[in-house]
Amino acid sequence: MNWLLVIAGAAVGAPLRYLTDRFVQARHNTTFGWGTFTANVLGSLILGALTGATSAGDERLQLLVGTGLCGALTTYSTFSYETLQLAGAGARLYALANLVLTLTCGLGAYYAGGLAAQAVWG
Numbered sequence: 237m238n239w240l241l242v243i244a245g246a247a248v249g250a251p252l253r254y255l256t257d258r259f260v261q262a263r264h265n266t267t268f269g270w271g272t273f274t275a276n277v278l279g280s281l282i283l284g285a286l287t288g289a290t291s292a293g294d295e296r297l298q299l300l301v302g303t304g305l306c307g308a309l310t311t312y313s314t315f316s317y318e319t320l321q322l323a324g325a326g327a328r329l330y331a332l333a334n335l336v337l338t339l340t341c342g343l344g345a346y347y348a349g350g351l352a353a354q355a356v357w358g
Contacts, residue, residue, distance in 0.1 A: 242299050249308030275310060276342055277345045280310065282306055287346075289353035319331050
């Protein structure tokens with residue numbers, strides 16, 4: 237029944253991703269995918285916090301939040317698509333910025349979430 241936990245998490249993560257993207261992108265008049273960037277960094281932060289807060293034996297919470305919610309909230313495919321669209325449209329600096337910012341901030345958010353969780357619950 238672990239798959240039900242993944243489905244339940246994804247049922248929250250997917251709409252959260254859509255709403256985050258629409259909320260953020262509506263406030264920026266640019267072709268840069270700020271909404272996707274925000275969703276990916278937020279998902280990385282949540283996953284880092286989950287990893288830092290839970291033990292390796294807490295498989296159900298990891299399936300619900302890590303695999304389900306964060307898996308549906310973050311989107312590597314949209315990140316890739318938007319980066320290639322920017323490069324194809326001649327906005328290569330934006331494409332490079334998207335690549336560098338998403339990877340750097342995503343990894344940084346994951347690490348910061350883990351450290352914060354360990355400080356609180358560790």
